[in-house]
Amino acid sequence: MTGDDSFDEFALRLGGLAVAPPRDLTGAVYGDWTRLDGPVGELLVAFTEVGVSYIRTAESVGDDDDTFRERFHALFQRPLRRTSDAPAGLRQAVRGHGAAQVPVDLRVLTAFERDVLTATRAIPTGQTRPYAWVARAIGRPKAVRAVGTALGNNPVPLLIPCHRVTRSDGNLGQYVFGADTKERLLRAEETNVDELLDFARSRIAYVGADGVVCYPTCTRARSAADPRGFRTLAAAEAAGLRPCDLCTPAG
Amino acid sequence: MCNAGRSLGVHLSMDDLPESDAETDVAMLAAIADDLDAGFAGMVRGYQRVVYSVALRVGAGADADDLAAECFLRAYRALLGYDRSRILALRPRSWLLTILLNTWRNTVRGATRRPAVAMAELPDRPAPGPTVEDVVANTETRGELGALVSALPENQRLAVVLRHVVELPVAEIAAVMRIPEGTVKSHISRGLARLREQYAKEVVR
Incomplete structure (x- = not known):
């Protein structure tokens, strides 16, 4: 029976409209993963064609590939395959060099979580900002606690430096891989952790110099000749200082 | 093949x-x-x-x-x-x-x-659903036949593509489109007739 479906020349031309996709779609569907050395031991890293999507320390998955794969699957529901090549620049990026140039894949996150991580990405190496600064930066100044939760769920720590976000009282606060790892990472990027903790003990959250008030790790504050500590932004402003345009301190 | x-x-x-x-x-x-x-x-x-x-x-x-x-x-x-x-x-x-x-x-x-x-x-x-302008643009970029196919009404387009572009049997098309085989055949034949007519009008001038 050919019936209506007789293959004449015209129908044959239609067959010529079948074409292969412009790229092998396994690349669009699969995540790739590999291991690489990081600043706090070996890292297990997964990435898609969009960008880096998942980073765990070997320590956090008990140095077990299957645990890493299970967690990846639970979060992304994508097939995963092993590769030997890490994305370009990632090795340097997880050490704080050129992290902003390495693409990330944050598609599984909510818009709020993406905003939090995008703002966090702007914190320079060697500096810290409080959770309240991130909340202000994304236009949700009251969502400080939710910012903390979003950072705790950061799927790409190190690459998006959630370890640089600290408590508003100056203490370092919690971290996805534990508070000790957070401190090690900050010290590895030459953040002056001892000074930060001294300030916290003295309840100093802001530093003023040359008519400007900054966060203590701001380059301007660190190069100031005669810095002065403040507990609140309001107190600094009452003393006639204006907020720094580099570190944009939030109240 | x-x-x-x-x-x-x-x-x-x-x-x-x-x-x-x-x-x-x-x-x-x-x-x-x-x-x-x-x-x-x-x-x-x-x-x-x-x-x-x-x-x-x-x-x-x-x-x-x-x-x-x-x-x-x-x-x-x-x-x-x-x-x-x-x-x-x-x-x-x-x-x-x-x-x-x-x-x-x-x-x-x-x-x-x-x-x-x-x-x-x-x-x-x-949004897909090509306009006349789309058809004209597509005619220039993707080949006139593809553009004409994309301008077919949806059911005819689906049936013609499944039957003649990727060469599925009618029974399989009926399963994929969730319509009776007779309806599939009718969509195919109307789609092809329309394509021929348009093709003759727009391409073979």
Whole structure:
């Protein structure tokens, strides 16, 4: 029976409209993963064609590939395959060099979580900002606690430096891989952790110099000749200082 | 595949056309049942041409590869919940094309009705449904026949693409489109008639 479906020349031309996709779609569907050395031991890293999507320390998955794969699957529901090549620049990026140039894949996150991580990405190496600064930066100044939760769920720590976000009282606060790892990472990027903790003990959250008030790790504050500590932004402003345009301190 | 035979002008019956490579499918499905992540690449590689071609020709245009990738991702997610016997019983081509058409209906085509919800992660997605201008533009860029196909009414377009672009048997088209075989044949014949008419008018001047 050919019936209506007789293959004449015209129908044959239609067959010529079948074409292969412009790229092998396994690349669009699969995540790739590999291991690489990081600043706090070996890292297990997964990435898609969009960008880096998942980073765990070997320590956090008990140095077990299957645990890493299970967690990846639970979060992304994508097939995963092993590769030997890490994305370009990632090795340097997880050490704080050129992290902003390495693409990330944050598609599984909510818009709020993406905003939090995008703002966090702007914190320079060697500096810290409080959770309240991130909340202000994304236009949700009251969502400080939710910012903390979003950072705790950061799927790409190190690459998006959630370890640089600290408590508003100056203490370092919690971290996805534990508070000790957070401190090690900050010290590895030459953040002056001892000074930060001294300030916290003295309840100093802001530093003023040359008519400007900054966060203590701001380059301007660190190069100031005669810095002065403040507990609140309001107190600094009452003393006639204006907020720094580099570190944009939030109240 | 069968082009050599058909180029001789022989009218093949449906039964002579390969429904799909059954042996390859059995091995591919067994590999998926053994190890989903390792085996799934075989399904993607084996069917990406068919899935992409349908995505492209039903009207996804430049987004066809994203739509096809989304289809495979949904297939993978479905397979996560299937046991071995259900995986081995799959008819992968019609199963994938059914997922593709559902995906297309729920996302790309529905983008104008439900803006930026399901496809939020795939930005700047134009609604398909070609206008006269689209047809003219497509005629210049993608070949006039493809543009004419994309201008067919939806059911005719689907039926013609499934029958003549990716060469599915009518019964399989009926299953994928969830309509009776008689209706499929009618859509195909009306679609072809319309294409011939348009083709003669616009191309063979």
